[in-house]
Structure formats: structure tokens, C-alpha cells
Amino acid sequence: MKLKSKLVALGAAALLAFGAPATAQDWGPSEPLTILIGFGAGGSTDTMGRVLADQIAEQTGWNVVVENRPGGGGVAMFTSLSQMPVDNHTIGMGVGIPVLVQLVERGDQLPFDLDSFDYLGTIATAELALVASADAPFDDLEGMIAYAQEQGTLPVATMAPPQVLMMNAAQRESGAEFNLVTAEGGAEVIQLILGGQVLAGFASGEHFPYLESGDMKVIASANANRLSYAPDTPTFIESGVDAYVDAVFFLAMRDGTDPAAAAAIAAAIDAAVQSEAVAEIVRNAVQGPAVNLGPEGARMMMVNGLENAQRLFQN
Amino acid sequence: MVDLSVILAGFGDVFTPMTLLFILFGVVLGQFVGAVPGIGPVMAMAIAIPFTFGLDPLAAIAFLVGVNKGGLVGGAVPAILMNTPGTPDAAATALDGYPLARQGKPIKATKMALFSSVSGDTFSDIVLITVSAPLAILALKMGPVEIVALMIFAFSVISGLMGESLIKGVIAAALGLMFSFVGADPESFTPRLMFGYWDLYDGLALTSVAIGMLAISEILRRMTESFGQAGQGVLAPDNGNPEDRRVSWAEFWSCRFTLLRGATLGTILGALPGIGSTAAAFMSYATTKAASKDPDSFGRGNIQGIAATESANSAVVGANLIPLLTLGIPGSVTAALIISAFMIHGMQPGPLLFETQGRLVYGLFGAMIIANFLNLWVGQLGLRIWVKVVSAPESVIFSSALLLCFVGVAMATNGIFGIVIMLIFAALGILMHSFGYSMVIFIIAFFLGPQFEKSLAQALALLDGNLLRIYTSPVALALLVLSVISVFWFVSRRTNAKADTTNLGVPDGEVLDQKR
Numbered sequence: 164m165k166l167k168s169k170l171v172a173l174g175a176a177a178l179l180a181f182g183a184p185a186t187a188q189d190w191g192p193s194e195p196l197t198i199l200i201g202f203g204a205g206g207s208t209d210t211m212g213r214v215l216a217d218q219i220a221e222q223t224g225w226n227v228v229v230e231n232r233p234g235g236g237g238v239a240m241f242t243s244l245s246q247m248p249v250d251n252h253t254i255g256m257g258v259g260i261p262v263l264v265q266l267v268e269r270g271d272q273l274p275f276d277l278d279s280f281d282y283l284g285t286i287a288t289a290e291l292a293l294v295a296s297a298d299a300p301f302d303d304l305e306g307m308i309a310y311a312q313e314q315g316t317l318p319v320a321t322m323a324p325p326q327v328l329m330m331n332a333a334q335r336e337s338g339a340e341f342n343l344v345t346a347e348g349g350a351e352v353i354q355l356i357l358g359g360q361v362l363a364g365f366a367s368g369e370h371f372p373y374l375e376s377g378d379m380k381v382i383a384s385a386n387a388n389r390l391s392y393a394p395d396t397p398t399f400i401e402s403g404v405d406a407y408v409d410a411v412f413f414l415a416m417r418d419g420t421d422p423a424a425a426a427a428i429a430a431a432i433d434a435a436v437q438s439e440a441v442a443e444i445v446r447n448a449v450q451g452p453a454v455n456l457g458p459e460g461a462r463m464m465m466v467n468g469l470e471n472a473q474r475l476f477q478n
Numbered sequence: 479m480v481d482l483s484v485i486l487a488g489f490g491d492v493f494t495p496m497t498l499l500f501i502l503f504g505v506v507l508g509q510f511v512g513a514v515p516g517i518g519p520v521m522a523m524a525i526a527i528p529f530t531f532g533l534d535p536l537a538a539i540a541f542l543v544g545v546n547k548g549g550l551v552g553g554a555v556p557a558i559l560m561n562t563p564g565t566p567d568a569a570a571t572a573l574d575g576y577p578l579a580r581q582g583k584p585i586k587a588t589k590m591a592l593f594s595s596v597s598g599d600t601f602s603d604i605v606l607i608t609v610s611a612p613l614a615i616l617a618l619k620m621g622p623v624e625i626v627a628l629m630i631f632a633f634s635v636i637s638g639l640m641g642e643s644l645i646k647g648v649i650a651a652a653l654g655l656m657f658s659f660v661g662a663d664p665e666s667f668t669p670r671l672m673f674g675y676w677d678l679y680d681g682l683a684l685t686s687v688a689i690g691m692l693a694i695s696e697i698l699r700r701m702t703e704s705f706g707q708a709g710q711g712v713l714a715p716d717n718g719n720p721e722d723r724r725v726s727w728a729e730f731w732s733c734r735f736t737l738l739r740g741a742t743l744g745t746i747l748g749a750l751p752g753i754g755s756t757a758a759a760f761m762s763y764a765t766t767k768a769a770s771k772d773p774d775s776f777g778r779g780n781i782q783g784i785a786a787t788e789s790a791n792s793a794v795v796g797a798n799l800i801p802l803l804t805l806g807i808p809g810s811v812t813a814a815l816i817i818s819a820f821m822i823h824g825m826q827p828g829p830l831l832f833e834t835q836g837r838l839v840y841g842l843f844g845a846m847i848i849a850n851f852l853n854l855w856v857g858q859l860g861l862r863i864w865v866k867v868v869s870a871p872e873s874v875i876f877s878s879a880l881l882l883c884f885v886g887v888a889m890a891t892n893g894i895f896g897i898v899i900m901l902i903f904a905a906l907g908i909l910m911h912s913f914g915y916s917m918v919i920f921i922i923a924f925f926l927g928p929q930f931e932k933s934l935a936q937a938l939a940l941l942d943g944n945l946l947r948i949y950t951s952p953v954a955l956a957l958l959v960l961s962v963i964s965v966f967w968f969v970s971r972r973t974n975a976k977a978d979t980t981n982l983g984v985p986d987g988e989v990l991d992q993k994r
Binding site: 203210214232234342350375444 | 528
């Protein structure tokens with residue numbers, strides 16, 4: 164009996180490896196699915212997660228429950244998820260970068276690593292931009308660094324440690340000095356720029372209305388690739404600063420989850436991410452398209468992201 | 479400038495039965511969750527947001543604003559009737575509200591709270607509707623350096639409420655600050671005082687701490703006091719005097735300066751992101767007490783005290799929408815939730831909102847005014863019901879309040895962890911009370927600590943690490959001078975008029991008990 168279930172699991176894994184989610188039809192949840200969201204109620208992760216859950220429920224007829232487990236940018240939720248018994252019904256949703264930063268900085272204190280989870284897919288990538296007021300005396304990152312050298316120092320608002328590290332990399336490579344002010348979220352960065360307290364800052368969509376009104380401009384893309392809405396603006400890397408961050412919203416389950424269950428849930432997520440309702444909420448929440456990299460793509464995103472985070476922190 | 483026809487169309491949109499119904503529903507729900515200890519408007523809004531996805535945008539946002547407004551009215555009810563404020567901003571209302579309720583005037587006290595709340599709210603709504611754009615530009619000029627100075631000023635004013643012992647007040651504040659340091663530091667996000675519990679990374683949840691200290695500890699303490707004398711109600715019996723059941727026009731009018739001061743303070747602090755309604759309520763209370771000819775009557779059931787706190791904390795709500803609508807910057811947790819509701823409906827608050835969504839914005843303004851009227855009417859009815867509910871035997875009231883606190887905190891903090899924190903702080907609250915330390919001072923420090931620390935770190939970065947360069951900001955300098963003056967003033971008053979006897983949740987009700 165045990166051997167048989169192992170064989171089935173092996174077969175399912177093989178099917179999964181060949182990209183044929185045939186098993187997806189064979190598995191159905193025996194109790195409600197629970198999506199644990201690593202952030203508080205009302206935020207962008209929460210909103211996207213709840214609409215995704217609605218879509219999954221609508222398309223599959225499954226019962227989907229959403230719970231918030233805020234703390235440490237998702238670290239608290241992934242910590243408790245990694246300690247739960249494998250139940251094939253509990254899914255975690257979080258953002259890559261905060262988890263990766265904690266894994267690099269104090270991985271020895273965390274009860275999980277990247278292999279503690281089976282990845283199901285992604286829902287969106289938040290595009291991170293360095294923005295400045297429209298009347299700032301520079302238009303790109305190179306110009307900004309030159310201006311900082313000329314002025315002696317230049318105040319810049321950041322939201323999280325990876326952005327501080329990116330600015331440190333820019334300082335190190337150019338000798339320019341930046342006054343780094345840590346803001347609580349993108350809205351506060353915008354506030355500091357508009358108030359003239361800082362000259363530039365990082366934002367992930369909060370600056371959109373100001374691009375439209377012509378009060379702000381994009382200085383550089385902080386992602387690996389250029390921004391979808393500003394294809395002419397170079398990235399940090401293209402501007403000679405070898406650093407980037409990518410913030411990807413992803414879903415994962417405990418490792419050792421029944422492959423049939425993981426495949427079925429991943430397929431359900433994929434179908435839901437392609438729906439118009441999810442596309443709309445993602446567009447509204449992160450100003451970007453809904454993108455599912457799939458189970459393997461999500462895992463690779465985390466593995467590459469960890470390497471990138473390690474590189475950022477080594478410097 | 480928005481066209482007049484757009485403004486009128488916006489106001490007209492409010493008067494669809496659907497929108498009116500949702501505003502009413504929001505106000506009723508808000509008053510209910512505000513009045514039930516343990517659940518608050520923040521949680522109700524957070525839970526409701528995903529459900530508004532299918533609604534018409536105006537109905538959805540008006541509904542959420544209704545919950546928020548109703549919640550502030552409702553929040554005063556348990557603070558006054560049972561001395562168990564569910565949120566820190568209602569803690570100031572309990573200072574004078576609860577003594578009044580014990581004197582057999584619960585309806586009078588809650589009505590005054592309702593009237594003050596609606597007055598303050600309407601004042602700030604009018605400011606929002608008329609002059610939000612220039613105010614928002616002014617608020618932007620208040621950078622981290624000025625905010626730090628403003629918070630120091632707020633602390634200096636609130637220190638006038640330190641209670642009987644200055645040293646005990648300072649110790650309570652220091653303890654509150656210490657607990658506010660738990661979790662990631664605001665600058666480099668290094669975990670502090672977490673002892674391996676990642677649930678603490680974002681700090682101790684305010685809901686757990688506030689409800690544990692203010693509500694649970696109070697209920698437990700009262701249960702020990704009434705041990706063995708079952709069956710009595712929480713409130714003194716109605717003495718039948720109709721004067722004690724209503725707020726006369728003369729009484730309301732005598733509070734006009736207090737209301738205006740509270741509403742102005744609340745509007746100013748609400749327009750500045752991050753300081754919030756608790757500081758507004760306490761600053762308004764402290765300044766009202768300082769300006770009064772009879773400061774000793776505060777904390778013993780002075781109706782001015784209720785007027786001061788409720789007008790201020792409700793004025794913050796309307797004013798919070800000033801930076802939110804014009805700049806897209808949320809000034810509080812509830813404002814952040816309203817932004818996410820806007821975003822769900824595909825709108826981003828910001829400089830173009832009035833142009834692109836003028837009709838919706840003016841619809842929202844209309845809805846806010848309607849919500850204030852509904853708040854008044856629903857409140858008039860609701861207060862009577864709550865006073866009736868609280869006249870049930872203590873055994874029923876306390877057990878159901880405890881149950882609600884547990885359920886509410888479990889929901890707000892997502893599980894058992896938050897309840898454990900709540901119980902730890904309930905125990906700490908009982909200890910602090912027995913030794914005469916003010917829990918309210920503790921909570922204010924705990925609440926404002928993180929914001930102060932963040933602004934201080936930002937200010938230091940902007941000033942190149944040299945605080946002496948604060949002279950580059952005249953506003954900050956002026957606020958610091960004002961703080962020094964106010965501290966000296968309070969200290970000199972203190973020494974002149976012996977000790978301050980405001981019962982800041984410290985030996986509460988004891989003065990009254992002795993009289994009975």
C-alpha cells in the first residue's frame with residue numbers, strides 16, 4: 164500500500180517534471196484550502212491574495228480560506244508554515260526579497276531555508292524605481308551621482324535594506340556621498356520628495372500619479388530589467404552600478420507536499436492568475452502585469468534571488 | 479479647479495438609495511464594533527475591504543468612511559460606561575467619562591461624547607472640503623526634522639498630565655518606550671528584543687497591548703473588588719433626575735471653546751501624517767485642563783474633558799483625508815486602508831485625483847457629511863441601548879466583555895500569540911495599577927515611541943548626524959522653544975498647586991469611592 168502511494172507520487176512527480184499537469188484533475192481538496200498571507204489585512208499582498216483566492220474558488224469550486232499572518236515581511240508566516248505538518252491544504256503567500264534578506268543576514272537563526280518549501284508559482288513582480296522631483300537637476304543615475312559629487316552629499320529616501328545596499332554600491336563605485344533616510348513605505352518616500360526633504364527616493368508604484376501629472380521623473384530602474392512603463396530609462400546595472408533587486412509575489416507549500424496536490428493547486432493558481440479579475444487587481448496594486456512563472460520558475464526566482472541578495476550583502 | 483457641475487453631480491450621487499444605505503450600514507457597523515471591547519474600526523475595515531470589491535466605488539468608499547466615523551463614536555462608549563477603552567484614543571475619554579457614569583450620569587456622558595465627536599468631525603470635514611489643497615502643501619513642508627520637534631512639543635504638553643508623582647510618570651513613559659522598541663529597528667531593520675519570536679518582528683501589536691492593559695486589567699481588577707457581592711450592575715442606578723440624562727444647550731455651548739480647540743488640534747495633527755488621534759486627544763485634554771479655571775475638577779467627571787478628547791480624536795479622521803486625497807499619503811492605519819480601497823477600484827489618490835475623479839471625490843465629501851448626520855441619529859438611539867446593556871449584572875457584563883476581548887484580539891493579531899501578549903500586558907497593567915503607575919502614560923509612550931524613533935532617525939540622517947543643525951529649520955526651533963516654555967509652565971503650576979490629582983487610570987474612581 165505504502166509502496167503503491169510512493170509509486171503514484173513518483174509517477175506524479177515524473178509527470179510534473181515533464182510539464183503535464185494531468186494529475187491536476189485527479190486531486191481535489193478534502194477540506195478547505197488555507198492561504199496564509201505574510202502581511203496584514205488591507206495591504207497590496209493581502210488584496211491580491213484575496214482576489215486570487217476568490218478566483219480559485221470560483222473556477223474550481225474549492226473552498227478557499229484566507230488568513231493573515233503578518234510579521235517580518237512574511238518571515239513570521241514562512242517560519243510557522245515550515246513548522247506545520249504536511250497537510251496538502253496550506254499555502255503561504257509572500258514576497259521574495261524580505262525573506263531572502265533575512266535568510267542572508269541571519270539564516271542560522273531561521274528554522275527554514277529555500278528547500279523547506281515546494282513552490283507553486285508567482286502572481287506579480289513589483290517594479291522598483293528610483294524617482295526624483297521633475298525639477299531635480301539630474302535626469303539619470305549617472306547625472307545624479309555626478310550632482311552628488313559636486314554638492315558633497317545628496318539626500319535619498321529608501322524603504323528597505325536592499326535599497327540601502329544598492330545606494331552603498333553606488334557610493335562605493337563613484338565616491339559620491341548619499342544621505343540615506345529610511346522611510347516607512349513608498350508613500351512616505353513620495354512625501355519626502357514632494358516636501359523637498361530628499362532629492363530622490365525608491366518607490367514601487369506610489370509615484371505613478373506624479374509621473375502622470377509631470378511632477379516627478381524616473382531616474383533608474385532598480386530591477387534587473389528596465390521598467391515596463393519607462394522602457395527608455397536605464398537600470399542601475401546599465402548605469403554602471405552593479406546591483407539590483409526584484410520583488411516577486413509568490414506562493415509556496417511545505418516541502419513534501421503530495422505532488423498531485425501541489426500540481427493541482429499550482430494549476431488552479433495558474434488559471435486564476437490568467438483571469439481578468441486578478442489581472443485588474445495586480446495592475447491596481449503594483450502597476451504591473453500579473454505574471455505566473457510557474458512552480459519551477461518560482462523556485463529559480465528564489466534561488467537566483469538568494470544569490471543576488473548574498474552578493475549585495477557581501478559588498 | 480473642479481467644475482461646479484462636477485461638484486454638484488458628485489453631491490447628487492450620494493442621494494442614491496444604494497449609497498445612502500451603505501453609509502448607514504457603515505455607521506451602524508462602525509458604532510457597533512467601536513463600542514464592543516476588543517474589536518475596532520480598523521479591524522472591521524480591514525475585513526470589509528475585499529468585500530467592497532464588487533460594489534460601486536462611491537458606495538464602497540463611503541461605507542468604509544462610515545465604519546471609521548462610526549467607530550470613533552462607538553469607541554467612547556465602553557471607555558465611559560466601563561472604563562475599558564478598546565483603543566488608546568478613547569483612553570483620554572475615560573478620564574472624565576467614567577467618573578460621570580459612576581455618578582449616575584452615563585447617558586449624559588455618552589451623549590456629550592457623541593455631540594463632541596460629531597462636532598469635531600464636521601469641523602475637520604469642512605476644512606477638508608474647502609481648503610485641503612493648500613493645507614496639504616503646507617503639511618508637506620513639515621519634514622522629519624519638524625515632526626520630531628512637533629512630537630517633542632506634544633510630549634511636553636501631555637507631560638502636564640503626569641499624575642500625582644512626576645517620577646512615577648516618567649518611569650511609566652520609559653517602560654512604554656522600552657516596549658515600543660521590540661521588533662525591527664526603523665533604520666536598518668535589525669531585530670531587537672525578540673528572543674527568537676519572529677511574530678514580534680513588526681513590534682508588539684498595539685491592539686494586544688492596549689486591550690490587555692486598558693480593558694482586561696480593568697475588568698480583572700473590578701472582578702476582584704466585587705468578589706462576593708454578586709448581582710449588582712456596573713453602573714450606579716439611575717437617580718431619575720432628567721437633568722442627568724441629557725446635555726442641555728447651555729452645557730454644550732459652555733464647551734464651545736473646548737470643542738473648537740479640540741477640533742483645531744485634531745485637524746492640524748490629522749493633516750500631518752503619522753501622529754494620530756491618540757496624541758490629539760491627550761493634547762486637547764491637557765491644554766483644556768491647563769486653560770480651565772478649575773483644573774482640579776478634571777478627572778472627576780468634568781464634561782469639558784469629554785468634549786476636549788472626543789472633538790480632537792474625531793477631527794483627526796476628516797483631516798487624515800487631506801494628505802490622503804491630495805497627495806496619496808496615508809496619515810494613519812485607517813487612511814492606509816482607505817487608500818487600498820481606492821486602489822482596488824483602480825484609482826490612485828494623488829495630485830490628479832480631483833481632476834480625473836472629481837465627481838467621486840465630491841461624492842465622498844457629500845457622503846462624509848451625511849455620515850456625520852447619521853452618526854448623530856444612530857448614536858442617539860445606540861447609546862440608550864448600550865446603557866441598558868451595561869446595566870446587566872456585572873457577572874454577565876464582565877464575562878462577555880472578556881470573551882469579546884479575547885475574540886477581538888485573536889482576530890486582529892491572527893491567533894493565540896496576540897492573546898498571550900494581551901494577557902502578559904494585562905498582568906503588567908494590574909501590577910502597575912497596584913503600585914500607582916499610570917497605564918495611560920505607558921500607552922501614549924508605547925504608541926508614539928516608534929513614530930518618534932523613526933522621525934528622529936530620519937531627522938538625524940537629514941541633518942548629517944548633527945542635531946545642532948536643527949537651527950536650519952525655523953519651525954522646528956520655534957516648536958522646541960514652545961516645548962521648553964510649556965514644561966516650565968506645567969512644572970511651576972505643579973509646585974504652586976501641590977500635586978496634580980488627575981486620575982490617569984491610576985487610582986481611578988478611588989476619590990469617588992471614598993465619597994460614597
